[in-house]
Amino acid sequence: MAEREVFWNISNHWLFYFLSAVAMLIFIGGCYRNIYTWFKGWPFEGRPDAGAVVGALVKNVFGNAKIFLDDIFGGLTHVFIMWGFFVLFVGTAMSAFDDYIVHYLRGGVYKAYALSLDIFGLVFVAGVIMAVIRRYVIKAGKMNNRSEDIIVLLLLAAIGITGFLIEGFRFVAQPPPWMNWSPVGAVLAGVLGGKATVWHVTAWWVHVGLSLFLIGYLPFSKLFHVIAGAVNVALETMPPDVLTLEEREKIEEEFSRRHIIAGDACTRCNRCETKCPSNLSGEALSPRAMNQRIKDYVKEKYSISRMVQVMLKKEVPEMSREGVFKGEEAWMCTTCRACVEECPLSIDNLDIIRGMRGLKVEEGTEVPAMVGDTLESIFKYGNPYQGQKNKRAEWAKELGLKDIAKGETAELLYFVGCGASYDDRLQKIAQSAVGVFKKVGLDVGILGNKESCCGDPAKRLGEDGLLEEVISKNYELFEQYGIRDMVMTCPHGLKMFREEYPRYQKKLEIETEGTVNPQHYTELLARMLTEGKLKFSKELGKRVTYHDPCYLGRHLGIYEAPREILKAIPGVEFVEMKRNRRNSLCCGGGGGRLWMEEFEAREKISEMRARDAAEVNAQVLVTCCPFCMSMMEDAVKTAGYEDAIEVKDLLELIEGLL
Ligand code: SF4
Ligand code: SF4
Numbered sequence: 001m002a003e004r005e006v007f008w009n010i011s012n013h014w015l016f017y018f019l020s021a022v023a024m025l026i027f028i029g030g031c032y033r034n035i036y037t038w039f040k041g042w043p044f045e046g047r048p049d050a051g052a053v054v055g056a057l058v059k060n061v062f063g064n065a066k067i068f069l070d071d072i073f074g075g076l077t078h079v080f081i082m083w084g085f086f087v088l089f090v091g092t093a094m095s096a097f098d099d100y101i102v103h104y105l106r107g108g109v110y111k112a113y114a115l116s117l118d119i120f121g122l123v124f125v126a127g128v129i130m131a132v133i134r135r136y137v138i139k140a141g142k143m144n145n146r147s148e149d150i151i152v153l154l155l156l157a158a159i160g161i162t163g164f165l166i167e168g169f170r171f172v173a174q175p176p177p178w179m180n181w182s183p184v185g186a187v188l189a190g191v192l193g194g195k196a197t198v199w200h201v202t203a204w205w206v207h208v209g210l211s212l213f214l215i216g217y218l219p220f221s222k223l224f225h226v227i228a229g230a231v232n233v234a235l236e237t238m239p240p241d242v243l244t245l246e247e248r249e250k251i252e253e254e255f256s257r258r259h260i261i262a263g264d265a266c267t268r269c270n271r272c273e274t275k276c277p278s279n280l281s282g283e284a285l286s287p288r289a290m291n292q293r294i295k296d297y298v299k300e301k302y303s304i305s306r307m308v309q310v311m312l313k314k315e316v317p318e319m320s321r322e323g324v325f326k327g328e329e330a331w332m333c334t335t336c337r338a339c340v341e342e343c344p345l346s347i348d349n350l351d352i353i354r355g356m357r358g359l360k361v362e363e364g365t366e367v368p369a370m371v372g373d374t375l376e377s378i379f380k381y382g383n384p385y386q387g388q389k390n391k392r393a394e395w396a397k398e399l400g401l402k403d404i405a406k407g408e409t410a411e412l413l414y415f416v417g418c419g420a421s422y423d424d425r426l427q428k429i430a431q432s433a434v435g436v437f438k439k440v441g442l443d444v445g446i447l448g449n450k451e452s453c454c455g456d457p458a459k460r461l462g463e464d465g466l467l468e469e470v471i472s473k474n475y476e477l478f479e480q481y482g483i484r485d486m487v488m489t490c491p492h493g494l495k496m497f498r499e500e501y502p503r504y505q506k507k508l509e510i511e512t513e514g515t516v517n518p519q520h521y522t523e524l525l526a527r528m529l530t531e532g533k534l535k536f537s538k539e540l541g542k543r544v545t546y547h548d549p550c551y552l553g554r555h556l557g558i559y560e561a562p563r564e565i566l567k568a569i570p571g572v573e574f575v576e577m578k579r580n581r582r583n584s585l586c587c588g589g590g591g592g593r594l595w596m597e598e599f600e601a602r603e604k605i606s607e608m609r610a611r612d613a614a615e616v617n618a619q620v621l622v623t624c625c626p627f628c629m630s631m632m633e634d635a636v637k638t639a640g641y642e643d644a645i646e647v648k649d650l651l652e653l654i655e656g657l658l
Contacts, residue, residue, distance in 0.1 A: 041258070128157045142273065169197075232345050335460050544569075
């Protein structure tokens with residue numbers, strides 16, 4: 001009957017058990033050390049929802065779904081290695097169970113088992129070869145190579161190949177009648193020869209030695225992502241932590257548990273960097289490098305040698321955070337979320353960078369002067385534009401709009417936002433919004449001079465105290481005037497009201513009688529279009545492309561509503577830019593960068609985006625975010641496309657066509 005003796009031709013079993021015990025001890029010690037450092041971060045609140053965690057694990061861990069996005073070869077490489085290794089590992093465990101507990105691998109079961117292991121063994125070796133080609137021949141994605149990368153790949157390849165050699169030499173020495181159920185071993189037996197029993201025992205010990213080395217090495221290498229990555233994917237089903245100023249002042253930890261786990265989860269695959277607009281423009285920011293610097297700092301701070309020195313009460317020098325902290329990179333982030341979208345393990349580098357900004361603001365170190373001025377302006381005037389409070393509604397004075405703060409009533413509040421209130425160019429968006437709302441029959445009012453900043457710049461720039469004050473005041477204002485339904489032209493404000501405010505409301509225990517329901521005008525108009533309430537009466541006759549604002553698209557998932565409206569305009573020739581939807585390139589103005597000096601770069605981010613529009617011969621570049629409008633209108637001029645491309649907000653485009 002088909003079966004296999006596990007320790008055939010192998011003596012000195014005690015050595016195998018001894019080495020296994022050593023490897024397991026090192027593995028457990030390494031995992032303990034890593035997980036110990038996780039608990040050196042501040043704790044997260046709440047628990048992930050079990051259903052969401054299972055869904056995320058199935059999709060992004062077992063299914064490798066995000067690895068396949070825009071990179072089929074990379075996805076296949078990882079799937080082959082991961083699933084090949086997993087099946088071989090399970091096969092080894094089954095063999096141990098068969099040998100020590102119940103002998104069930106016999107006859108047909110054994111044949112199916114042997115065939116499966118050979119197939120998945122081949123898949124595994126093929127995956128490792130593909131990884132070598134991808135990393136060192138094709139050099140996909142500007143991968144950040146370290147010596148551990150080649151060590152890991154050679155180790156995996158050697159384990160796979162020696163596994164097959166053991167099988168081949170065993171068949172040479174003692175061919176069983178069922179050996180064709182192990183086709184790779186059978187083929188190898190046809191080409192191998194010599195002193196098969198000697199070669200078999202040599203290959204066996206090499207295979208076992210390398211496998212045990214891999215087990216011990218795993219927690220100290222990037223292979224630890226098999227554990228930390230799954231934990232990170234599970235945690236990322238929860239919204240980012242909200243740390244109030246009061247909490248921040250009490251805690252001693254510098255980073256959150258989630259940030260530290262993210263460092264261990266990161267495989268340095270560099271996908272984040274290849275999509276980061278700042279990095280693409282030649283600026284110094286690398287989300288991968290920043291994440292890894294935090295990891296190295298935390299690991300050093302809680303290294304075994306430092307801990308032993310503390311235990312022996314020796315003088316231990318203070319750890320300097322300068323290596324993690326120094327430099328302007330944290331300010332270069334546009335908070336576009338491209339890195340989060342791209343990361344196979346959903347690492348939220350954006351939240352990590354925001355945490356770093358928070359520490360810088362708290363310590364007052366390396367905060368650009370203009371950031372300080374912007375935050376001060378919000379504190380003093382309720383807007384980042386240094387605009388007087390009593391001038392906020394000037395843009396609307398000829399429009400006969402209802403002012404809810406003066407006691408007039410309207411079904412819908414138009415929350416204008418700071419840009420469209422104070423910036424001369426952006427005021428035109430607000431004026432077009434009012435024109436469109438009137439034409440489609442919406443009953444809209446504003447809060448006039450009572451309106452104040454939504455807090456987006458304070459949130460993105462890491463000023464928690466100011467942010468909390470802004471949020472509390474806005475809740476008071478909404479309660480005072482009974483604001484419930486709100487339409488907005490600014491996606492940054494929408495993100496604040498839709499996602500951030502409810503989180504802070506809970507944390508700051510702000511009591512309100514009702515909830516605010518904010519929506520972007522594209523959501524509202526797309527709905528009206530479906531209901532037949534938005535109708536166009538004129539043709540445009542132009543080639544139009546659409547720039548996805550990061551806060552509307554990647555942050556809030558609104559990709560289709562603006563496109564539906566655009567495509568419904570008669571005479572529009574709609575064309576997508578190469579980078580669109582989740583792959584869209586940021587305009588460079590988010591994350592407070594609108595109020596910062598330019599950083600040293602090869603090219604401006606906004607000019608790269610203008611080139612995207614020029615490449616598809618667009619006559620009109622449409623967006624629906626005031627920040628994008630500011631950035632892109634400048635960029636088409638400075639990049640030399642002024643005569644070819646007009647930049648318009650969608651509202652400005654449709655106002656004259658209704
Ligand atoms: S953060 Fe994610 S995308 Fe970036 S290098 Fe690490 S694993 Fe790759
Ligand atoms: S959020 Fe955008 S700009 Fe910031 S690090 Fe990620 S990809 Fe780069």
